[in-house]
Amino acid sequence: MEADRGPLSRTDWVLAGLQALARGGPNAVRVEAIARSIRVSKGSFYWHFKDAAELKLMMREVWRIDAGEGVIERVEEARGSAYEKLQTWAGLAGNAAIVGDFHGLKLEPAIREWARYDHAAAEMLKSVDEKRLSYLSQLFAQAGNPANSYENASLFYAAGIGLDPLSEGGLADVAMPLYALLDALLNVSQPLGRASAMPGE
Template sequence: MAPPTRTPRSRWIDEGLRTLAAGGPDAVRIELLAKALGVTRGGFYGHFEDRRALLEAMLDTWERTSVDEVIERVEAVGGDARARLRRLFAPLPASTSTDGALSLDLAIRDWSRRDPMVAERLRRVDNRRMDFLRSLFGAICADEDDVEARCIIAYSLWIANHFIAADHGTRSREDVLERALRTIGALD
């Protein structure tokens, strides 16, 4: 008789991230994840020592997908700094949802206000993202102060755009964002 199939570690992490994005860190409970996965809690302990270990693994996965994989995608084709900035700010294909990634990022930002370990991880992720932006803007602009200003404007646009409900007259949001990115030199 074949041994029972264990729920892969990655499924626990993915379900934890989905739950975090939907309900915050307090919603990430082992028994609720097991129920959502249709398994018993026992399999959890084959992968993680405790809930805190799962939360760490979730943050590792978030950092890898939201920084490393984004940079890899942008750098994969090569090109000059403006071409890479275009790829960085280009919408993903319609088949790829960014809603989940945004919800997760926002949940982690909220969580960081109450947990110093998460705040430190968020600081590291934000610094890595800003360093990447600095490398790109630094290639098209020699003034370090201007580079820093462009980076914070671009990063702020990326985060805050989803909170702004303003209308733009006859202009679409996409047109206004494109114009903003052109203004800071992110687009040709």
């Protein structure tokens, strides 16, 4: 083991755990492997956490807040009509912020894989999905189709999740199909113009 590179905080360890999850899946979230990847001893870990279970708890909580409340806050900050907010969601999805970007990591596919084998991760993911779907359903209702708002939200949300792995393989864009689906679900024949959804635009 290499010498410690300096004191690390709990946040540093949580981010390192999320990096390990994104890069290697659930089996990569092991104290010794994470310590080796960030060039510190395991003693640094046990200064902050009782065990790996506590680290995973913090990882789930950080992602839950960022992927749930954090994503909705970013859409709300864009302001505009409900239709424009849905466009913003589509643009963010195309730029990875909805489907799992966390400090540059494409994390959500790994979170969903983790949830297949871990009950606590599955419960956390369900709470995030419910929060996102509830928010999108409200936007669809406000945009003019309240009778089918939840069904439309479900299709729109699932499309973003499904397009992400195709995008990773270079087989599809994410944002443009979501824009088209949004207009189809709301029967918008002439789009009102794309919201400024992409960070940096």
